[in-house]
Amino acid sequence: MKKSQKGFLQMFGGKGRFRHGIHPEEHKELTEHKAIRRIPFYKEMVLPLSQHRGAPAKPIVVKGQDVVRGEPIAEAGGFVSAPLHAPVTGTVVAVDRLVPMPDGKKGPAIIIRTWPSSTQEILYSKTVDTDAMSDDELVQAVQNAGVVGLGGAAFPTHVKMKAPKGKNITTLIGNGCECEPFLTCDHRIMLEYAENMIKGIRLVMQTSGATKAIIGVEDNKMDAVHRIREAIATASGDNSDITCEAVATCYPQGAEKMLIKSLLDLEVPSGGIPADIGCAVFNVGTLAQIGELVPEGRGLVERIVTVSGPGVSNPGNYLVPVGTPLPYLLKHAGAIEDPGMVILGGPMMGAAVATTDIACTKGITGVLVFGQEELPSPEEQEEMPCINCRACVEACPMFLNPSMLGRLSQNDRYEEMASRFNLWDCFECGCCANVCPSNIPLTQLIRVAKGGHMQRNKD
Ligand code: SF4
Ligand code: SF4
Known part of the structure; x- marks a missing residue:
């Protein structure tokens, strides 16, 4: 070709x-x-209760309890939630210890001290016949x-x-x-x-x-x-x-x-x-x-x-x-x-x-x-004015105008971004910021605008 x-x-x-x-x-x-x-x-495993979207899991073990690898240790906190299972055989040493999370906040976690004898074998399982299960039973099993x-x-x-x-x-x-x-x-x-x-x-x-x-x-x-x-x-x-x-x-x-x-x-x-x-x-x-x-x-x-x-x-x-x-x-x-x-x-x-x-x-x-x-030097990262090159527009897979969205975000015009420029169609892929020769942090500006727009709609 x-x-x-x-x-x-x-x-x-x-x-x-x-x-x-x-x-x-x-x-x-x-x-x-x-x-x-x-x-x-x-030697010590840390299982945050909120490691999925939705409601946090709820512990079903207590401090001092021994668990085997694969055993449920927390149940789902609702329909949009997921349970947790022990990744090792060991002893629960805490069920609500506050630990750092990837987003910088702290959240409760179950802590398990691993037994030296723990192996990769899963000790808690129950084979089922999936052919005999109804759709609802399969969904529940997942x-x-x-x-x-x-x-x-x-x-x-x-x-x-x-x-x-x-x-x-x-x-x-x-x-x-x-x-x-x-x-x-x-x-x-x-x-x-x-x-x-x-x-x-x-x-x-x-x-x-x-x-x-x-x-x-x-x-x-x-x-x-x-x-x-x-x-x-x-x-x-x-x-x-x-x-x-x-x-x-x-x-x-x-x-x-x-x-x-x-x-x-x-x-x-x-x-x-x-x-x-x-x-x-x-x-x-x-x-x-x-x-x-x-x-x-x-x-x-x-x-x-x-x-x-x-x-x-x-x-x-x-x-x-x-x-x-x-x-x-x-x-x-x-x-x-x-x-x-x-x-x-x-x-x-x-x-x-x-x-x-x-x-x-x-x-x-x-x-x-x-x-x-x-890492790029501060000079290499320096933000420069938009030169209207349209590289961001040509990169955006959602056919948005990232340059315009960025400008409006800098001026706090979040409502206009949503009503006229499809702010919420942006899924923050980063293409626009990646190609911008002026180093304008377009994705970050759009993210800020989404937060601001949501906040204003709540107030
Ligand atoms: S981050 Fe948003 S605006 Fe930028 S290219 Fe991706 S979808 Fe388009
Ligand atoms: S890529 Fe950067 S410089 Fe080019 S139009 Fe978009 S925002 Fe402006």
């Missing part, structure tokens, strides 16, 4: 593509070929397993397993794009746990009513596409209602709306959700956990985390017990002692943490470590 044709397709979409977006350096070579490796247990969105959202998964009232789900989409630079945990899951993923898809198809499923994978991971196609053929033959499609490698391909556009050429209406056009989107890691945990009646006690960046000597995809202190994981991966920056998640949508004194929770996809010398 000629370069000019490629540019045309990028601008106007086409099969396997959405319009606009950017191509940041990938840096995936650091970990994409590294098989998932378990890390040992730390909540009981404590499964939340493992792509970073940490939204309790069972809530999405049935079509919202008045809507029909026809297509289940498995999101295997993993478009954030550095991150490779989903890539490894697709290579190493493809069968579990297919099992999870079958269960979600049953409860949601979807008649077909498509797994979308960026075309920089063709080994995963081939591996998944093999697993589909083994599980259900050549004419399966589950397919795997390669989509263009372009950030933010992994955003729900972009992936739906690329796979089905359908658009979620402004302010709408995927179910409005018959779709439900699940991260591939989440699907693999459903497929693994539900048939065995087990709870989620660990997840895969990519630890990478120039500040680690042993980058990899680690199987990390939930509740592992982050400093222990960083030490295991050979992180430098005094990093300039540590980011949870990817560099585009992740957040730099003020302290690493936090625990690894269910929503952490990656930990990126940078030395002082890798």
Whole structure:
């Protein structure tokens, strides 16, 4: 294909593509070929009660109680909530200790002292026959397993397993794009746990009513596409209602709306959700956990985390017990002692943490470590006036005007941003700020405006 044709397709979409977006350096070579490796247990595990969206979990253990690996230790605090399970065999030493959270606040946590004899064996499980379960029983089983969105959202998964009232789900989409630079945990899951993923898809198809499923994978991971196609053929033959499609490698391909556009050429209406056009989107890691945990009646006690960046000597995809202190994981991966920056998640949508004194929770996809010398200098970061180059407009996958939104935010004109410039369609992908030659922190300005707009509407 000629370069000019490629540019045309990028601008106007086409099969396997959405319009606009950017191509940041990938840096995936650091970990994409590294098989998932378990890390040992730390001597004391820290389990915040609020490590998912929705109501915090409620402890069902008391101080001094012995627990086995896999045993429930906190129940869901409501329908939009998830329970917690012991990641180790040990003794509960606190049920409400205030611990630092990734957002800088403090929250209550259950603390378990690990017995030296604790092994990776799950000692609390109950095999079930999923074929004999009703849809409601399956949804309940997923909540009981404590499964939340493992792509970073940490939204309790069972809530999405049935079509919202008045809507029909026809297509289940498995999101295997993993478009954030550095991150490779989903890539490894697709290579190493493809069968579990297919099992999870079958269960979600049953409860949601979807008649077909498509797994979308960026075309920089063709080994995963081939591996998944093999697993589909083994599980259900050549004419399966589950397919795997390669989509263009372009950030933010992994955003729900972009992936739906690329796979089905359908658009979620402004302010709408995927179910409005018959779709439900699940991260591939989440699907693999459903497929693994539900048939065995087990709870989620660990997840895969990519630890990478120039500040680690042993980058990899680690199987990390939930509740592992982050400093222990960083030490295991050979992180430098005094990093300039540590980011949870990817560099585009992740957040730099003020302290690493936090625990690894269910929503952490990656930990990126940078030395002082890798950070841009104050001169390189200096904010300059907008030069109306339109680079931000051409990058925005939601066809917003980030330059205008930024200007209005600086002048506190939040209502106008919402009513005239679709403020709430912005999902903070960071493309606009990334391409701005004047270093205007557009995404941050939009985030501030959303907070301000919400606050004013409350007052
Ligand atoms: S952060 Fe918002 S405004 Fe900026 S490119 Fe992404 S969706 Fe568009
Ligand atoms: S990219 Fe930056 S300089 Fe260019 S139009 Fe947008 S805000 Fe202005």
